C-alpha cells in the first residue's frame with residue numbers, strides 16, 4: 098500500500114508534468130472507482146497538486162479539487178510518448194502497454210500525454226469535491242508528521258490513547274500517512290515492540306519514536322519510497338528505500354543489529370515484523 102513517502106513522490110513527480118495542460122478527454126472504464134461525476138474536468142487545467150496524508154488533491158481551474166486515493170493497489174501513471182512516470186503500488190507483472198485490464202481511468206491532455214489510474218484490487222477512487230469538502234477531508238486526518246507543527250510537545254499530547262503503539266501509528270486521525278511498512282520500520286528503529294501499549298511507554302521511548310518517525314519518513318522520501326516505481330524505462334526499478342528495510346518483509350532473516358531472526362506476528366490486525374532482542 099502506498100504510504101506517505103510513496104504518495105509524496107508521485108505528487109512531486111506529477112507536479113512537473115500535469116500542471117497547466119488542458120484536459121481534452123476522459124475515459125472511465127470502471128464505474129465503481131469513481132465517486133462523483135468527472136465530466137467537469139474536460140476543458141479544464143490542473144493548477145496545483147498536493148498530498149495530505151495518503152490523499153492526493155489536485156486543484157482544478159474552476160476551483161474544485163480532484164481527489165485521488167490509491168488505497169491498497171492504486172497506481173498513477175503518466176505517459177507522454179517519451180517517458181513513463183509511475184507511482185503508487187508496484188507489481189512486478191506491471192504491464193506497460195497502457196491501458197491494460199487494470200486501467201480504470203484515463204485522462205488525456207491537449208498534447209496527447211495521458212494520466213492513467215490503474216488498480217488491481219479496485220479499492221482506490223477518484224472524486225471531484227469543492228473546497229469545503231476538501232477541507233473537511235483534510236480535517237479528518239491527523240497532523241502531517243513532517244510539518245513544523247509536529248514537534249515532541251505535540252506528539253506527547255496526542256499519544257495519550259488506549260491503543261498499542263503500532264495501532265496508534267497506523268491511525269490516520271492522529272498522524273497522517275503512516276502505514277504498515279513505516280510503522281514497523283519506525284518501531285524497530287526506536288527499539289520499541291509494536292505490541293507495547295501507549296500507556297506503558299516512558300518519556301525516553303516516546304521521544305525516540307517521535308524522532309525516528311521523522312527520520313524514517315524523510316529518508317524514505319529521499320529514496321523515493323519503498324513500493325514506488327519510477328518507470329523512466331520499463332525495467333520496473335523500485336523506490337530504493339527497499340534496500341534500507343530492516344524488518345518489513347524480512348521475517349525469517351537475521352536482524353541487521355543482532356543475531357536474532359526477525360519475527361512476524363499480527364498486531365492491530367496487520368502483519369507485523371519485529372526483532373525480539375532489539376525491541377523492548
Ligand SMILES: [Zn+2]
Pocket residue numbers: 352353354355356357372373374375376
Ligand atoms: Zn535485533
